[in-house]
Amino acid sequence: MQGIIAARRDGRTHTEEELRTLARTAADGSAPDYQLSAWLMAAYLNPLTPQETAWLTLAMADSGERLHLEGLPKPWVDKHSTGGVGDKTTIVLLPLLASCGLTMVKMSGRGLGITGGTIDKLGSVPGLRLDLAPEEMIAQARKIGIALTGQTPALAPADKALYSLRDATATVDSIPLIVSSILSKKIAAGAETVVLDVKCGSGAFMPDEREARRLALALAETAKLAGLRLRIAITDMNQPLGRCVGNSLEVAEAAEVLRNEVSAQGPTARFRELCVHLAAMTLAACGAASDTLEGRMRAERALVSGEALGKAQSWFEAQGADPGVLQTGLGLGAAPFCLTVPNEGAAGYVAGVDAATVGRVVLGLGGGRANKEDEIDPTVGVEVHVTVGAFVEAGEPLFSVHARTREEAEAAARDLRRGLTVSATEAFPGPGLILGEI
């Protein structure tokens, strides 16, 4: 290990063998944490080349089991988001695409800070199992075309070892390390095509659009070298995605989209649009549709016909939950206190709803984790009733706060008001939802 650390330290190019040794010793615990973290800092300051990143990605994917999807219907597809405020896309996209005939096998993570995690959101559904073993994943995907689990030590354990050190060692913001961490898990989970949503804005891991584009390019380059088909959308995260932020609230909003009960305007429509856009991209990318226009039509049909909802119900049922929760929302639980926050100023146009502010408020209400060990409350959260560019009357509701106490709700309301800007004149609508594609 000293030699491998020294090579990175001096900016020498690693051999494939060195990166295999790194991944193997990280996975089996024979490299102590203090050596891994010295390597991580050296890799932060002397970034890996695209070829090194691809080798590390494959080495980490091979550091544990790999899911073998042979025998399951192709295409084998996975979906990933770099995380944002209110991003519950996976809960819609998996059944939507599975209902179009794709095999969707996915390992999801937990949230940290202001960005939630799919596992926490689905954790609010009573009975839903999120700890499937590799063989259960395969069996379920064979039956219904869809399986989702939390991170398991069986897949890409080298990534787990390295990832768990990065926050404490200030080595999170390294593009090659981010790329290899994301892609190694996708490869270990057996995907051949991956659709990736790189979020960009105040509520995202990458606030800066140039940085987000750099990350997207690095992901594309490494995926190509590693033999993975990857399509990327760079999407806006300056305002929250959809109406609901908070774990059980987001499941309920995803269910609204699956039931196709969404009005044409407003926050949930914006979230639905992202789901349809990503679905169209994916269908075109893996050849299930001839182009994105055909993909879009197939995705719309799946939502309108109820096929996506039906697939979601089979999915929830297969993993142990009552599928009725998608119809009624019953059993999701509700916070004891709900406070509506009206527009106390004059009528005007919404110039901004700061996603980071909303994220921090939900974190403060108990709906997220400031530290890895924190318990979360699945019922708390915020509904955002407006989108940027909308006209709001005086007194019209802006937010609903779901909290454990009146005091917490009122504190949240104060913070939320500071994150919202209303302008007397029609505001520049800002960049659209989709900022770019690769």
Next chain:
Amino acid sequence: MQGIIAARRDGRTHTEEELRTLARTAADGSAPDYQLSAWLMAAYLNPLTPQETAWLTLAMADSGERLHLEGLPKPWVDKHSTGGVGDKTTIVLLPLLASCGLTMVKMSGRGLGITGGTIDKLGSVPGLRLDLAPEEMIAQARKIGIALTGQTPALAPADKALYSLRDATATVDSIPLIVSSILSKKIAAGAETVVLDVKCGSGAFMPDEREARRLALALAETAKLAGLRLRIAITDMNQPLGRCVGNSLEVAEAAEVLRNEVSAQGPTARFRELCVHLAAMTLAACGAASDTLEGRMRAERALVSGEALGKAQSWFEAQGADPGVLQTGLGLGAAPFCLTVPNEGAAGYVAGVDAATVGRVVLGLGGGRANKEDEIDPTVGVEVHVTVGAFVEAGEPLFSVHARTREEAEAAARDLRRGLTVSATEAFPGPGLILGEI
């Protein structure tokens, strides 16, 4: 800690407070190793400024107890060498300077690799205690002006925590980290004046003279900012220092110098010259002599008169050993097998005796540690009978190997021959013993 690591990572200047936090949490164990090693790698790649190095030095010195020498006769002096092959200078210099009226209180280290450690050398003396508690150090220094101990966790524990990670994390060769490690221990041990021998050559930690000069300058600059009076000699380590390399052999050679039984030519004379030179520098630096010429005369007088030997005997006795060992060498132990290696070629001039080769041979014989946990054999070693520039007849002895078995001795002899160059014509004598002074 994340903030401190991120500051170093981004090359921002640390505050004094940040470095105090680093030292405190390293010392009390509240910062985990993986965070310390991430910081170390960041500090390797974004080196500390002289002011930051001085702050870290003082913070590490304050991370445990500090020896308070108040009430002991001034000047309070310490001596340090960056380590080399055959460097037993401390064993002569401490009693020599104490016999001139200086208070010599010193914490010494163990050896690793081809460079030995004073503690290992003195460890070959039966009965000699090298684990004095702080209060024992003070009491003994008050009585006889001299006290030496192995590294104690009481002094500069932050340095111990950081130092123990550096080898495994490939962060050894960082000048600011080396400087703060050396000086923090000197300050914690109470010295006001320090004489420092920076070794340079194949058998030294710094083979390259420019690097050694850079280290010396950094030491001088940091010492000034930290309020420590420091004198530095940069000295040659391309050939071994003195005749003996190996633990008990080196104690015996130091005793020869203290008894003033050294012929005017040859390896031991070269070692004695370094002792006198460093003693003269020290006496002048702390004002005990008006200049180095007077210092040299006082040092010579202490050796010739037997005062230095008398002080060494008091010292050994105070720390539990039989002082007679300095007269007779009895009790030091001898290796079972001794092999003399003659000049098998034609007569000629010695063009080189490679210090690193001799160091590796002694390590191979069992006289050093390849790894921190290795046990050492105090009796094995090599005597080098020639110095660079000397004329050797055919058949004249070049080395004596002290080994556990004939096989090991013969293997050592083969290696030693490869490290020696004899030239038919008078060889360039090479750089002198003293390469520079600061």
